[in-house]
Amino acid sequence: MSKPTLLVLAAGMASRYGSLKQVDSFGPHGETIIDYSIYDAIKSGFGKVVFLIRKEFETIMREKFDEKLKGKIEVDYAFQDFDLRKFGVDRDIVREKPWGTAHAVMSAKDNIHEPFCVINADDFYGTDAFQKMGLFLTTEVSDTHMSLIGFKVGNTMSDYGYVSRGVCEVTPEGNMASVKERTNIYYVDDETTKHKKIVYEEDGVQYNLNADSRVSMNFWGFTPKVFEVALDMFPAFVEENSENLKAEFFIPSVPDYMVRHGLADFKVIPTSAKWFGVTYKEDKPIVQESISRLIENGTYPEKLF
Template identity: 40%
Template sequence: MKPTLVVLAAGMGSRYGGVKQIDSVGVHGETLLDFGVYDAMKSGFGKVVFIIRKDIEKDFRERLFDRIARNMDADYVFQGMDTLLTEEQKRLSANRKKPWGTIHAVLCAKDRVKEPFAVINADDYYGREAFAILSKHLGSLEEGSREHAMVGYVLDHTMSLSGSVSRAICTVEDGYLKSMRENTKIEFVGKKVISHIDDQDVELTGKEWVSMNFFGFSPTAFDSFSSYWEEFIKDNITTEKTECFLPNGASRIVTNNEGKIKFYTTQEKWFGMTYSEDRQLVRSELSKKTEAGYYPEKLWTK
Protein backbone atom coordinates (compact mmCIF):
# COMPACT_ATOMS: atom_id res chain seq x y z
CA MET A 1 0.00 0.00 0.00
CA LYS A 2 1.39 3.37 -0.99
CA PRO A 3 1.63 5.96 1.81
CA THR A 4 -0.41 9.17 1.89
CA LEU A 5 0.94 12.72 2.15
CA VAL A 6 -0.90 14.98 4.60
CA VAL A 7 -0.30 18.70 4.02
CA LEU A 8 -0.79 21.29 6.76
CA ALA A 9 -2.19 24.21 4.75
CA ALA A 10 -4.62 25.95 7.11
CA GLY A 11 -2.21 28.48 8.62
CA MET A 12 -3.10 32.15 8.83
CA GLY A 13 0.06 33.48 7.14
CA SER A 14 0.28 36.39 9.59
CA ARG A 15 4.03 36.88 9.11
CA TYR A 16 3.86 36.39 5.35
CA GLY A 17 1.01 38.83 4.89
CA GLY A 18 -1.17 36.66 2.68
CA VAL A 19 -2.24 33.15 1.70
CA LYS A 20 1.24 31.78 1.06
CA GLN A 21 -0.05 28.24 0.49
CA ILE A 22 -1.32 29.24 -2.97
CA ASP A 23 1.09 32.04 -3.88
CA SER A 24 2.66 31.54 -7.30
CA VAL A 25 6.43 30.95 -7.35
CA GLY A 26 6.88 28.81 -10.48
CA VAL A 27 7.26 29.76 -14.13
CA HIS A 28 3.83 28.40 -14.98
CA GLY A 29 2.06 29.64 -11.85
CA GLU A 30 3.03 26.70 -9.65
CA THR A 31 2.97 27.11 -5.90
CA LEU A 32 5.67 25.80 -3.57
CA LEU A 33 3.23 23.01 -2.73
CA ASP A 34 3.14 21.88 -6.36
CA PHE A 35 6.83 21.04 -6.10
CA GLY A 36 6.42 19.24 -2.76
CA VAL A 37 3.54 17.11 -4.02
CA TYR A 38 5.44 16.37 -7.23
CA ASP A 39 8.44 15.18 -5.20
CA ALA A 40 6.16 13.02 -3.04
CA MET A 41 4.50 11.44 -6.07
CA LYS A 42 7.89 10.71 -7.68
CA SER A 43 9.01 9.15 -4.38
CA GLY A 44 6.15 6.65 -4.14
CA PHE A 45 3.32 8.43 -2.35
CA GLY A 46 -0.07 7.46 -3.75
CA LYS A 47 -2.39 10.12 -2.36
CA VAL A 48 -2.34 13.62 -0.91
CA VAL A 49 -4.77 15.10 1.65
CA PHE A 50 -4.68 18.85 2.22
CA ILE A 51 -5.92 20.47 5.43
CA ILE A 52 -7.19 23.95 4.62
CA ARG A 53 -9.44 26.73 5.90
CA LYS A 54 -12.94 26.97 4.52
CA ASP A 55 -12.47 30.62 3.53
CA ILE A 56 -9.70 29.82 1.03
CA GLU A 57 -11.45 26.86 -0.61
CA LYS A 58 -12.37 28.62 -3.88
CA ASP A 59 -8.90 30.07 -4.47
CA PHE A 60 -7.27 26.86 -3.27
CA ARG A 61 -9.15 24.80 -5.84
CA GLU A 62 -8.56 27.22 -8.69
CA ARG A 63 -4.87 27.88 -8.01
CA LEU A 64 -3.68 24.47 -6.78
CA PHE A 65 -6.00 21.59 -5.97
CA ASP A 66 -7.80 21.03 -9.28
CA ARG A 67 -4.45 20.89 -11.08
CA ILE A 68 -2.98 18.37 -8.66
CA ALA A 69 -6.16 16.28 -8.62
CA ARG A 70 -5.80 15.77 -12.38
CA ASN A 71 -2.40 14.19 -11.81
CA MET A 72 -2.68 12.38 -8.46
CA ASP A 73 -5.30 11.02 -6.07
CA ALA A 74 -6.11 14.11 -3.97
CA ASP A 75 -8.55 15.18 -1.27
CA TYR A 76 -8.95 17.99 1.25
CA VAL A 77 -10.55 18.62 4.64
CA PHE A 78 -11.26 21.75 6.63
CA GLN A 79 -9.70 22.92 9.88
CA GLY A 80 -11.83 25.53 11.64
CA MET A 81 -11.81 27.07 15.07
CA ASP A 82 -14.67 24.82 16.16
CA THR A 83 -13.75 21.64 14.27
CA LEU A 84 -13.73 18.58 16.59
CA LEU A 85 -15.08 20.67 19.51
CA THR A 86 -18.17 19.88 21.56
CA GLU A 87 -20.90 22.52 21.89
CA GLU A 88 -19.64 23.38 25.38
CA GLN A 89 -16.06 23.70 24.12
CA LYS A 90 -17.25 25.98 21.32
CA ARG A 91 -18.89 28.23 23.88
CA LEU A 92 -15.82 28.35 26.12
CA SER A 93 -13.50 29.09 23.19
CA ALA A 94 -15.61 31.89 21.69
CA ASN A 95 -12.72 34.37 22.01
CA ARG A 96 -10.23 32.15 20.18
CA LYS A 97 -7.95 34.17 17.85
CA LYS A 98 -5.74 31.49 16.20
CA PRO A 99 -6.20 27.94 14.87
CA TRP A 100 -5.59 25.23 17.45
CA GLY A 101 -2.32 24.05 15.96
CA THR A 102 -0.84 21.19 13.99
CA ILE A 103 -2.00 18.25 16.15
CA HIS A 104 -5.55 19.53 15.74
CA ALA A 105 -4.96 19.86 11.99
CA VAL A 106 -3.76 16.28 11.61
CA LEU A 107 -6.76 14.99 13.57
CA CYS A 108 -9.05 16.83 11.15
CA ALA A 109 -7.82 14.38 8.48
CA LYS A 110 -8.25 11.23 10.58
CA ASP A 111 -11.32 9.96 8.73
CA ARG A 112 -9.65 10.37 5.32
CA VAL A 113 -6.34 8.65 6.11
CA LYS A 114 -6.30 4.88 6.74
CA GLU A 115 -2.79 4.06 5.54
CA PRO A 116 0.69 5.08 6.76
CA PHE A 117 1.15 8.80 6.15
CA ALA A 118 3.70 11.59 6.12
CA VAL A 119 3.04 15.15 7.28
CA ILE A 120 4.51 18.33 5.81
CA ASN A 121 4.01 22.08 6.15
CA ALA A 122 2.55 23.83 3.12
CA ASP A 123 5.13 26.61 3.13
CA ASP A 124 8.36 24.60 3.42
CA TYR A 125 10.59 22.99 0.80
CA TYR A 126 11.91 19.58 1.90
CA GLY A 127 13.78 18.07 -1.04
CA ARG A 128 13.06 14.82 -2.87
CA GLU A 129 15.60 12.84 -0.86
CA ALA A 130 13.55 13.34 2.31
CA PHE A 131 10.33 12.19 0.62
CA ALA A 132 12.09 9.07 -0.66
CA ILE A 133 13.37 8.27 2.85
CA LEU A 134 9.91 8.42 4.42
CA SER A 135 8.20 6.68 1.52
CA LYS A 136 10.54 3.70 1.92
CA HIS A 137 10.03 3.60 5.70
CA LEU A 138 6.24 3.89 5.54
CA GLY A 139 5.99 1.35 2.74
CA SER A 140 7.75 -1.23 4.91
CA LEU A 141 5.40 -0.98 7.92
CA GLU A 142 3.21 -3.89 8.92
CA GLU A 143 -0.38 -3.35 10.01
CA GLY A 144 -0.57 -2.13 13.60
CA SER A 145 3.07 -1.02 13.65
CA ARG A 146 4.02 1.58 16.24
CA GLU A 147 7.34 2.46 14.64
CA HIS A 148 7.05 5.93 13.18
CA ALA A 149 9.72 8.10 11.58
CA MET A 150 10.89 11.62 10.90
CA VAL A 151 13.51 13.40 8.83
CA GLY A 152 15.71 15.84 10.74
CA TYR A 153 17.46 18.85 9.22
CA VAL A 154 20.55 20.78 10.30
CA LEU A 155 19.38 23.96 12.02
CA ASP A 156 21.53 26.39 10.06
CA HIS A 157 20.20 24.83 6.85
CA THR A 158 16.70 25.93 7.89
CA MET A 159 17.17 29.54 9.00
CA SER A 160 15.62 32.58 7.33
CA LEU A 161 17.49 35.83 6.81
CA SER A 162 14.15 37.65 6.89
CA GLY A 163 13.26 36.97 10.53
CA SER A 164 12.80 34.35 13.21
CA VAL A 165 11.65 30.76 12.66
CA SER A 166 10.01 28.09 14.80
CA ARG A 167 11.93 24.83 15.07
CA ALA A 168 11.76 21.84 17.41
CA ILE A 169 15.26 20.85 18.55
CA CYS A 170 15.72 17.07 18.67
CA THR A 171 17.63 14.77 20.99
CA VAL A 172 18.56 11.46 19.31
CA GLU A 173 19.76 8.18 20.81
CA ASP A 174 20.73 5.01 18.91
CA GLY A 175 19.05 6.23 15.75
CA TYR A 176 15.71 7.00 17.39
CA LEU A 177 14.17 10.21 18.62
CA LYS A 178 14.54 10.64 22.36
CA SER A 179 12.84 14.02 22.77
CA MET A 180 11.92 17.27 21.00
CA ARG A 181 11.34 20.75 22.29
CA GLU A 182 9.59 23.44 20.27
CA ASN A 183 11.50 26.71 20.00
CA THR A 184 9.06 29.26 18.61
CA LYS A 185 11.58 32.05 17.98
CA ILE A 186 15.06 31.27 16.63
CA GLU A 187 16.89 33.96 14.70
CA PHE A 188 20.24 35.35 13.64
CA VAL A 189 21.55 38.03 15.97
CA GLY A 190 24.65 39.24 14.19
CA LYS A 191 26.48 36.02 13.35
CA LYS A 192 25.01 34.14 16.29
CA VAL A 193 22.01 31.80 16.27
CA ILE A 194 19.82 32.73 19.23
CA SER A 195 16.74 30.98 20.60
CA HIS A 196 14.41 33.14 22.66
CA ILE A 197 12.80 30.59 24.97
CA ASP A 198 11.36 30.76 28.48
CA ASP A 199 12.16 34.49 28.62
CA GLN A 200 15.85 33.77 28.06
CA ASP A 201 18.22 34.15 25.11
CA VAL A 202 20.05 30.88 24.47
CA GLU A 203 22.89 30.71 21.95
CA LEU A 204 22.82 27.66 19.67
CA THR A 205 25.57 26.23 17.49
CA GLY A 206 23.43 26.06 14.37
CA LYS A 207 24.37 22.38 13.96
CA GLU A 208 21.53 21.01 16.07
CA TRP A 209 19.13 18.55 14.48
CA VAL A 210 15.68 20.09 14.15
CA SER A 211 12.22 19.02 13.12
CA MET A 212 10.65 20.66 10.07
CA ASN A 213 7.33 18.92 10.75
CA PHE A 214 8.31 16.18 8.30
CA PHE A 215 7.07 13.07 10.06
CA GLY A 216 5.98 9.63 8.93
CA PHE A 217 3.34 7.83 11.00
CA SER A 218 1.49 4.57 11.00
CA PRO A 219 -2.27 5.01 11.58
CA THR A 220 -1.77 4.02 15.24
CA ALA A 221 -0.44 7.55 15.83
CA PHE A 222 -3.99 8.89 15.61
CA ASP A 223 -4.83 7.24 18.94
CA SER A 224 -1.88 8.96 20.63
CA PHE A 225 -2.71 12.31 19.04
CA SER A 226 -6.36 12.04 20.08
CA SER A 227 -5.35 11.43 23.70
CA TYR A 228 -2.89 14.32 23.63
CA TRP A 229 -5.49 16.64 22.07
CA GLU A 230 -8.09 15.78 24.70
CA GLU A 231 -5.67 16.65 27.48
CA PHE A 232 -4.58 19.84 25.72
CA ILE A 233 -8.08 21.15 25.05
CA LYS A 234 -9.15 20.45 28.62
CA ASP A 235 -6.33 22.67 29.92
CA ASN A 236 -6.42 25.34 27.21
CA ILE A 237 -10.01 25.72 26.06
CA THR A 238 -10.25 29.39 27.07
CA THR A 239 -6.86 30.48 25.69
CA GLU A 240 -6.79 32.79 22.68
CA LYS A 241 -3.55 31.68 21.01
CA THR A 242 -1.98 28.63 22.72
CA GLU A 243 -1.38 25.92 20.11
CA CYS A 244 -1.13 22.13 20.20
CA PHE A 245 2.08 21.41 18.28
CA LEU A 246 2.78 18.26 16.26
CA PRO A 247 6.42 17.98 17.45
CA ASN A 248 5.21 17.93 21.05
CA GLY A 249 2.62 15.28 20.22
CA ALA A 250 5.20 13.18 18.39
CA SER A 251 7.64 13.51 21.29
CA ARG A 252 4.88 12.42 23.65
CA ILE A 253 4.54 9.13 21.72
CA VAL A 254 8.14 8.40 22.70
CA THR A 255 8.07 9.60 26.31
CA ASN A 256 4.81 7.72 27.00
CA ASN A 257 6.20 4.51 25.43
CA GLU A 258 3.38 4.51 22.89
CA GLY A 259 5.77 3.93 20.00
CA LYS A 260 9.20 4.72 18.59
CA ILE A 261 10.27 7.32 16.03
CA LYS A 262 13.12 6.34 13.73
CA PHE A 263 15.30 9.41 13.17
CA TYR A 264 16.52 9.86 9.62
CA THR A 265 18.64 12.79 8.51
CA THR A 266 19.18 14.83 5.39
CA GLN A 267 21.62 17.52 4.31
CA GLU A 268 18.96 19.13 2.11
CA LYS A 269 18.77 22.89 2.53
CA TRP A 270 15.40 24.30 3.43
CA PHE A 271 13.77 27.31 1.94
CA GLY A 272 10.23 28.45 2.49
CA MET A 273 7.53 31.10 2.52
CA THR A 274 7.65 32.35 6.10
CA TYR A 275 7.93 36.03 5.18
CA SER A 276 6.93 37.98 2.07
CA GLU A 277 10.62 38.74 1.52
CA ASP A 278 11.21 34.98 1.09
CA ARG A 279 9.16 34.79 -2.11
CA GLN A 280 11.91 35.95 -4.44
CA LEU A 281 14.42 33.54 -2.89
CA VAL A 282 12.00 30.65 -3.33
CA ARG A 283 11.42 31.60 -6.98
CA SER A 284 15.17 31.79 -7.55
CA GLU A 285 15.94 28.42 -5.91
CA LEU A 286 13.18 26.62 -7.83
CA SER A 287 14.31 28.24 -11.07
CA LYS A 288 17.86 26.97 -10.49
CA LYS A 289 16.60 23.45 -9.86
CA THR A 290 14.50 23.56 -13.02
CA GLU A 291 17.41 24.84 -15.12
CA ALA A 292 19.57 22.03 -13.71
CA GLY A 293 16.99 19.42 -14.76
CA TYR A 294 15.94 18.48 -11.23
CA TYR A 295 12.38 19.50 -12.20
CA PRO A 296 10.85 19.52 -15.68
CA GLU A 297 10.01 22.98 -17.01
CA LYS A 298 6.34 22.10 -16.62
CA LEU A 299 5.60 19.90 -13.58
CA TRP A 300 2.18 18.61 -14.53
CA THR A 301 1.13 17.19 -17.90
CA LYS A 302 -2.62 17.70 -17.39
Protein backbone atom coordinates in the same frame (compact mmCIF):
# COMPACT_ATOMS: atom_id res chain seq x y z
CA MET B 1 0.92 -2.36 1.61
CA SER B 2 -1.13 0.55 0.27
CA LYS B 3 0.61 3.60 -1.10
CA PRO B 4 1.28 6.27 1.54
CA THR B 5 -0.64 9.54 1.68
CA LEU B 6 0.72 13.08 1.76
CA LEU B 7 -1.04 15.39 4.24
CA VAL B 8 -0.39 19.05 3.40
CA LEU B 9 -1.06 21.52 6.23
CA ALA B 10 -2.42 24.57 4.43
CA ALA B 11 -4.87 26.16 6.87
CA GLY B 12 -2.63 28.97 8.11
CA MET B 13 -3.49 32.61 7.50
CA ALA B 14 0.15 33.62 6.80
CA SER B 15 0.08 36.69 9.04
CA ARG B 16 3.82 37.31 8.76
CA TYR B 17 3.76 36.84 4.95
CA GLY B 18 0.85 39.18 4.27
CA SER B 19 -1.12 37.07 1.77
CA LEU B 20 -2.27 33.50 1.11
CA LYS B 21 1.17 32.01 0.40
CA GLN B 22 -0.30 28.50 -0.09
CA VAL B 23 -1.31 29.52 -3.63
CA ASP B 24 1.37 32.12 -4.37
CA SER B 25 3.47 31.55 -7.51
CA PHE B 26 7.16 30.67 -7.26
CA GLY B 27 7.93 28.59 -10.36
CA PRO B 28 8.27 29.82 -13.97
CA HIS B 29 4.73 28.71 -14.89
CA GLY B 30 3.02 29.84 -11.70
CA GLU B 31 3.91 26.75 -9.66
CA THR B 32 3.31 26.93 -5.91
CA ILE B 33 5.66 25.42 -3.36
CA ILE B 34 3.00 22.74 -2.82
CA ASP B 35 3.27 21.77 -6.50
CA TYR B 36 6.94 20.88 -6.05
CA SER B 37 6.17 18.84 -2.93
CA ILE B 38 3.42 16.92 -4.73
CA TYR B 39 5.67 16.34 -7.75
CA ASP B 40 8.34 14.85 -5.45
CA ALA B 41 5.72 12.81 -3.59
CA ILE B 42 4.34 11.27 -6.78
CA LYS B 43 7.85 10.30 -7.89
CA SER B 44 8.44 8.79 -4.43
CA GLY B 45 5.41 6.48 -4.58
CA PHE B 46 2.67 8.41 -2.77
CA GLY B 47 -0.86 7.62 -3.90
CA LYS B 48 -2.98 10.40 -2.40
CA VAL B 49 -2.68 14.00 -1.25
CA VAL B 50 -4.97 15.45 1.42
CA PHE B 51 -5.10 19.22 1.77
CA LEU B 52 -5.85 20.33 5.32
CA ILE B 53 -7.42 23.79 4.91
CA ARG B 54 -9.99 26.18 6.30
CA LYS B 55 -13.38 25.80 4.70
CA GLU B 56 -13.19 29.30 3.25
CA PHE B 57 -10.07 28.30 1.27
CA GLU B 58 -11.79 25.37 -0.50
CA THR B 59 -12.80 27.12 -3.73
CA ILE B 60 -9.43 28.72 -4.39
CA MET B 61 -7.57 25.50 -3.54
CA ARG B 62 -9.74 23.39 -5.82
CA GLU B 63 -9.29 25.88 -8.64
CA LYS B 64 -5.53 25.78 -8.13
CA PHE B 65 -4.98 22.03 -7.79
CA ASP B 66 -7.87 19.76 -8.83
CA GLU B 67 -7.54 19.97 -12.60
CA LYS B 68 -3.76 19.92 -12.78
CA LEU B 69 -3.54 16.84 -10.50
CA LYS B 70 -6.38 14.89 -12.12
CA GLY B 71 -5.16 11.44 -13.13
CA LYS B 72 -1.79 11.96 -11.45
CA ILE B 73 -2.64 11.47 -7.76
CA GLU B 74 -5.85 11.12 -5.74
CA VAL B 75 -6.89 14.42 -4.14
CA ASP B 76 -8.94 14.95 -0.98
CA TYR B 77 -9.70 17.82 1.40
CA ALA B 78 -10.05 18.02 5.17
CA PHE B 79 -11.01 21.09 7.17
CA GLN B 80 -9.71 22.66 10.37
CA ASP B 81 -12.31 24.56 12.36
CA PHE B 82 -13.17 25.52 15.93
CA ASP B 83 -15.69 22.74 16.66
CA LEU B 84 -14.02 21.02 19.61
CA ARG B 85 -16.80 18.51 20.28
CA LYS B 86 -15.61 16.15 17.54
CA PHE B 87 -12.31 15.93 19.44
CA GLY B 88 -13.77 15.06 22.83
CA VAL B 89 -14.13 18.57 24.29
CA ASP B 90 -17.70 19.19 25.46
CA ARG B 91 -17.73 22.99 25.33
CA ASP B 92 -16.97 25.92 23.08
CA ILE B 93 -13.99 28.23 23.52
CA VAL B 94 -14.06 31.47 21.55
CA ARG B 95 -10.71 32.33 19.97
CA GLU B 96 -9.39 33.65 16.67
CA LYS B 97 -6.26 31.48 16.41
CA PRO B 98 -6.60 27.78 15.43
CA TRP B 99 -5.52 25.16 17.94
CA GLY B 100 -2.20 24.34 16.26
CA THR B 101 -0.60 21.82 13.93
CA ALA B 102 -1.46 18.68 15.91
CA HIS B 103 -5.10 19.78 15.94
CA ALA B 104 -4.79 20.26 12.17
CA VAL B 105 -3.50 16.70 11.77
CA MET B 106 -6.38 15.33 13.87
CA SER B 107 -8.80 17.14 11.56
CA ALA B 108 -7.78 14.72 8.77
CA LYS B 109 -8.48 11.57 10.79
CA ASP B 110 -11.48 10.55 8.67
CA ASN B 111 -9.60 11.08 5.40
CA ILE B 112 -6.52 8.93 6.07
CA HIS B 113 -6.44 5.19 6.80
CA GLU B 114 -2.90 4.31 5.68
CA PRO B 115 0.66 5.36 6.55
CA PHE B 116 1.08 9.04 5.83
CA CYS B 117 3.50 11.92 5.79
CA VAL B 118 2.77 15.40 7.15
CA ILE B 119 4.30 18.51 5.59
CA ASN B 120 3.78 22.28 5.70
CA ALA B 121 2.37 23.94 2.60
CA ASP B 122 4.94 26.74 2.64
CA ASP B 123 8.12 24.69 3.12
CA PHE B 124 10.27 23.44 0.25
CA TYR B 125 11.79 20.15 1.42
CA GLY B 126 13.44 18.75 -1.69
CA THR B 127 13.60 15.45 -3.54
CA ASP B 128 15.91 13.69 -1.07
CA ALA B 129 13.48 14.11 1.83
CA PHE B 130 10.51 12.71 -0.10
CA GLN B 131 12.46 9.74 -1.44
CA LYS B 132 13.66 8.81 2.03
CA MET B 133 10.22 9.23 3.59
CA GLY B 134 8.50 7.33 0.78
CA LEU B 135 10.89 4.41 1.29
CA PHE B 136 10.34 4.43 5.05
CA LEU B 137 6.55 4.50 4.75
CA THR B 138 6.52 1.53 2.36
CA THR B 139 9.18 -0.67 4.02
CA GLU B 140 9.58 0.15 7.73
CA VAL B 141 6.70 2.02 9.30
CA SER B 142 4.48 0.44 11.97
CA ASP B 143 2.31 1.62 14.86
CA THR B 144 5.38 1.39 17.10
CA HIS B 145 7.99 2.64 14.61
CA MET B 146 7.49 6.03 12.97
CA SER B 147 9.81 8.76 11.73
CA LEU B 148 10.70 12.33 10.93
CA ILE B 149 13.05 13.96 8.46
CA GLY B 150 15.80 15.63 10.49
CA PHE B 151 17.19 18.82 8.98
CA LYS B 152 20.21 20.67 10.38
CA VAL B 153 18.82 23.84 11.95
CA GLY B 154 21.55 25.85 10.23
CA ASN B 155 20.03 24.79 6.90
CA THR B 156 16.55 26.01 7.87
CA MET B 157 16.97 29.64 8.88
CA SER B 158 15.48 32.84 7.48
CA ASP B 159 17.54 36.02 7.21
CA TYR B 160 14.46 38.13 7.83
CA GLY B 161 13.18 37.12 11.26
CA TYR B 162 12.45 34.32 13.67
CA VAL B 163 11.34 30.78 12.76
CA SER B 164 9.70 27.92 14.67
CA ARG B 165 11.35 24.49 14.73
CA GLY B 166 10.97 21.24 16.65
CA VAL B 167 14.45 20.79 18.15
CA CYS B 168 15.36 17.11 18.56
CA GLU B 169 17.61 15.16 20.87
CA VAL B 170 18.84 12.12 18.94
CA THR B 171 20.05 8.83 20.45
CA PRO B 172 23.26 7.13 19.24
CA GLU B 173 20.97 4.66 17.42
CA GLY B 174 19.46 7.51 15.40
CA ASN B 175 16.10 7.67 17.14
CA MET B 176 14.42 10.70 18.65
CA ALA B 177 14.97 10.92 22.41
CA SER B 178 12.80 14.04 22.71
CA VAL B 179 11.56 16.97 20.65
CA LYS B 180 10.69 20.45 21.83
CA GLU B 181 8.92 23.07 19.74
CA ARG B 182 10.95 26.29 19.81
CA THR B 183 8.88 29.13 18.43
CA ASN B 184 11.49 31.90 18.42
CA ILE B 185 14.76 30.85 16.71
CA TYR B 186 16.84 33.53 15.00
CA TYR B 187 20.31 34.81 14.16
CA VAL B 188 22.32 37.18 16.35
CA ASP B 189 25.80 38.61 15.86
CA ASP B 190 28.49 36.80 17.85
CA GLU B 191 30.82 39.46 19.23
CA THR B 192 33.56 36.87 19.80
CA THR B 193 33.69 35.33 16.32
CA LYS B 194 32.21 38.30 14.42
CA HIS B 195 29.86 35.83 12.69
CA LYS B 196 26.19 35.10 13.09
CA LYS B 197 25.11 32.48 15.58
CA ILE B 198 21.76 30.79 16.13
CA VAL B 199 19.79 31.26 19.33
CA TYR B 200 16.32 30.52 20.57
CA GLU B 201 14.44 32.64 23.05
CA GLU B 202 12.28 31.37 25.88
CA ASP B 203 10.74 33.52 28.62
CA GLY B 204 12.89 36.43 27.50
CA VAL B 205 16.17 34.50 27.81
CA GLN B 206 18.44 33.65 24.84
CA TYR B 207 19.95 30.18 24.53
CA ASN B 208 22.58 29.12 21.97
CA LEU B 209 21.60 26.46 19.44
CA ASN B 210 24.23 24.48 17.53
CA ALA B 211 23.86 24.88 13.76
CA ASP B 212 24.08 21.08 13.34
CA SER B 213 21.21 20.36 15.74
CA ARG B 214 18.56 18.22 14.07
CA VAL B 215 15.16 19.82 13.83
CA SER B 216 11.74 18.81 12.65
CA MET B 217 10.30 20.87 9.81
CA ASN B 218 6.91 19.19 10.34
CA PHE B 219 8.00 16.41 7.97
CA TRP B 220 6.70 13.41 9.93
CA GLY B 221 6.00 9.81 8.95
CA PHE B 222 3.01 8.41 10.84
CA THR B 223 0.44 5.65 10.87
CA PRO B 224 -3.20 6.44 11.82
CA LYS B 225 -2.24 5.38 15.37
CA VAL B 226 -1.11 8.99 15.86
CA PHE B 227 -4.74 10.17 15.55
CA GLU B 228 -5.71 7.96 18.49
CA VAL B 229 -2.90 9.28 20.69
CA ALA B 230 -3.51 12.94 19.78
CA LEU B 231 -7.23 12.55 20.48
CA ASP B 232 -6.40 11.17 23.93
CA MET B 233 -4.11 14.14 24.64
CA PHE B 234 -6.18 16.99 23.23
CA PRO B 235 -9.00 17.40 25.79
CA ALA B 236 -6.50 17.79 28.64
CA PHE B 237 -4.51 20.30 26.58
CA VAL B 238 -7.63 22.36 25.96
CA GLU B 239 -8.61 22.38 29.63
CA GLU B 240 -5.11 23.39 30.71
CA ASN B 241 -5.03 26.21 28.13
CA SER B 242 -8.65 27.33 27.95
CA GLU B 243 -7.73 30.84 29.12
CA ASN B 244 -4.62 31.11 26.93
CA LEU B 245 -5.97 32.16 23.56
CA LYS B 246 -2.55 31.81 21.92
CA ALA B 247 -1.77 28.28 23.14
CA GLU B 248 -1.23 25.77 20.33
CA PHE B 249 -1.25 21.97 20.28
CA PHE B 250 1.89 21.40 18.21
CA ILE B 251 2.70 18.18 16.33
CA PRO B 252 6.00 17.52 18.18
CA SER B 253 4.15 17.18 21.49
CA VAL B 254 2.49 13.98 20.24
CA PRO B 255 5.63 12.06 19.15
CA ASP B 256 7.39 13.32 22.28
CA TYR B 257 4.57 11.89 24.41
CA MET B 258 4.67 8.59 22.49
CA VAL B 259 8.42 8.23 23.03
CA ARG B 260 8.26 9.14 26.73
CA HIS B 261 5.46 6.61 27.34
CA GLY B 262 7.02 3.81 25.29
CA LEU B 263 4.25 3.79 22.67
CA ALA B 264 6.57 4.15 19.66
CA ASP B 265 10.06 5.08 18.60
CA PHE B 266 10.75 7.71 15.95
CA LYS B 267 13.59 7.26 13.50
CA VAL B 268 15.34 10.55 12.70
CA ILE B 269 16.04 10.28 8.97
CA PRO B 270 18.90 12.70 8.31
CA THR B 271 19.07 14.93 5.28
CA SER B 272 21.75 17.43 4.36
CA ALA B 273 19.29 19.29 2.13
CA LYS B 274 19.00 23.04 2.57
CA TRP B 275 15.40 23.91 3.34
CA PHE B 276 13.87 27.04 2.01
CA GLY B 277 10.46 28.50 2.58
CA VAL B 278 8.37 31.64 2.83
CA THR B 279 7.84 32.91 6.32
CA TYR B 280 8.28 36.53 5.26
CA LYS B 281 7.55 38.39 2.02
CA GLU B 282 11.28 39.06 1.68
CA ASP B 283 11.85 35.29 1.40
CA LYS B 284 9.98 35.06 -1.92
CA PRO B 285 12.77 36.13 -4.35
CA ILE B 286 15.19 33.77 -2.57
CA VAL B 287 12.78 30.87 -3.06
CA GLN B 288 12.25 31.78 -6.72
CA GLU B 289 16.00 31.93 -7.32
CA SER B 290 16.52 28.58 -5.56
CA ILE B 291 13.85 26.93 -7.71
CA SER B 292 15.40 28.39 -10.85
CA ARG B 293 18.74 26.79 -9.95
CA LEU B 294 17.07 23.42 -9.37
CA ILE B 295 15.44 23.65 -12.80
CA GLU B 296 18.76 24.60 -14.40
CA ASN B 297 20.56 21.60 -12.87
CA GLY B 298 17.82 19.21 -14.02
CA THR B 299 16.27 18.39 -10.63
CA TYR B 300 12.88 19.60 -11.84
CA PRO B 301 11.41 20.16 -15.30
CA GLU B 302 10.58 23.74 -16.21
CA LYS B 303 6.86 22.89 -16.19
CA LEU B 304 5.80 20.37 -13.54
CA PHE B 305 2.27 19.40 -14.62
